[in-house]
Amino acid sequence: MADQQTISFKNTLNLPRTDLPIRVQHVALEEQLLKRWAEQDIYAKTFAANVGSTKFIVHDGPPYANGPIHLGHAYNKILKDMVAKNQRMAGKHVPVTPGFDCHGLPIEHKVTQEHPGLSREALIAQCRAYAAHWIDVQREQFKQLGVFMDWDRPYKTMDYSYEAAILQALGAFVAGSFIERKNKTIPWCPSCQTALAAAEIEYKDRKDPSIFVAFALEKAAQKKIFPTLDQPVSLVIWTTTPWTLPLNRAVVIKPETVY
Numbered sequence: 001m002a003d004q005q006t007i008s009f010k011n012t013l014n015l016p017r018t019d020l021p022i023r024v025q026h027v028a029l030e031e032q033l034l035k036r037w038a039e040q041d042i043y044a045k046t047f048a049a050n051v052g053s054t055k056f057i058v059h060d061g062p063p064y065a066n067g068p069i070h071l072g073h074a075y076n077k078i079l080k081d082m083v084a085k086n087q088r089m090a091g092k093h094v095p096v097t098p099g100f101d102c103h104g105l106p107i108e109h110k111v112t113q114e115h116p117g118l119s120r121e122a123l124i125a126q127c128r129a130y131a132a133h134w135i136d137v138q139r140e141q142f143k144q145l146g147v148f149m150d151w152d153r154p155y156k157t158m159d160y161s162y163e164a165a166i167l168q169a170l171g172a173f174v175a176g177s178f179i180e181r182k183n184k185t186i187p188w189c190p191s192c193q194t195a196l197a198a199a200e201i202e203y204k205d206r207k208d209p210s211i212f213v214a215f216a217l218e219k220a221a222q223k224k225i226f227p228t229l230d231q232p233v234s235l236v237i238w239t240t241t242p243w244t245l246p247l248n249r250a251v252v253i254k255p256e257t258v259y
Contacts, residue, residue, distance in 0.1 A: 062099030
């Protein structure tokens with residue numbers, strides 16, 4: 001009885017051939033790719049690509065330098081990078097300078113926790129060092145996403161030149177009478193001794209009474225709206241936030257609405 005030989009059909013298949021590896025091995029390949037980009041200074045080259053052509057500006061709103069990047073950072077940077085690369089391939093000059101936001105209460109609060117009792121000057125120095133550390137961490141993490149920006153020359157809001165430019169712009173606004181003092185409440189933190197942004201305020205749940213308030217019409221307004229009435233007329237409002245009444249300045253009425 002003849003030996004039965006195993007028949008292999010592998011060599012009979014007419015398939016395309018590629019140098020791409022069967023297994024991705026992205027960890028090793030990514031390290032090699034990032035190393036090659038750094039050696040070729042690819043970030044600076046993309047910054048200077050198509051110089052002299054039509055410019056396409058992508059502003060990088062700076063991430064806050066107080067921790068590792070997260071999905072929101074990746075989503076933001078990758079989309080910007082896709083747009084920038086697309087416009088470069090279209091022949092445009094697309095210089096992209098990354099930015100880092102180095103100011104704010106969270107940094108001060110964290111540094112105060114780690115180094116209690118610091119003087120004003122020491123606190124500022126520690127906050128700058130804290131932000132500088134996270135800038136380096138975030139920069140390397142953004143590079144690992146394959147984002148092409150001029151990483152060696154980012155703009156940082158704690159740079160003295162940046163702070164000076166802000167003061168110069170504010171001075172121009174003041175000189176042009178664009179800055180006014182008005183009745184706007186500024187939240188203040190007594191423990192941190194600093195003003196708070198709206199997003200930094202945490203409210204405790206509480207129950208407040210609603211209230212009906214009668215606002216008397218001025219005579220000129222009453223005569224215009226109700227010319228035939230001689231008795232005083234008031235507009236009644238209802239609010240669930242009575243603590244806002246001291247700053248109330250007007251009652252707004254929509255002419256086409258039936259009240």
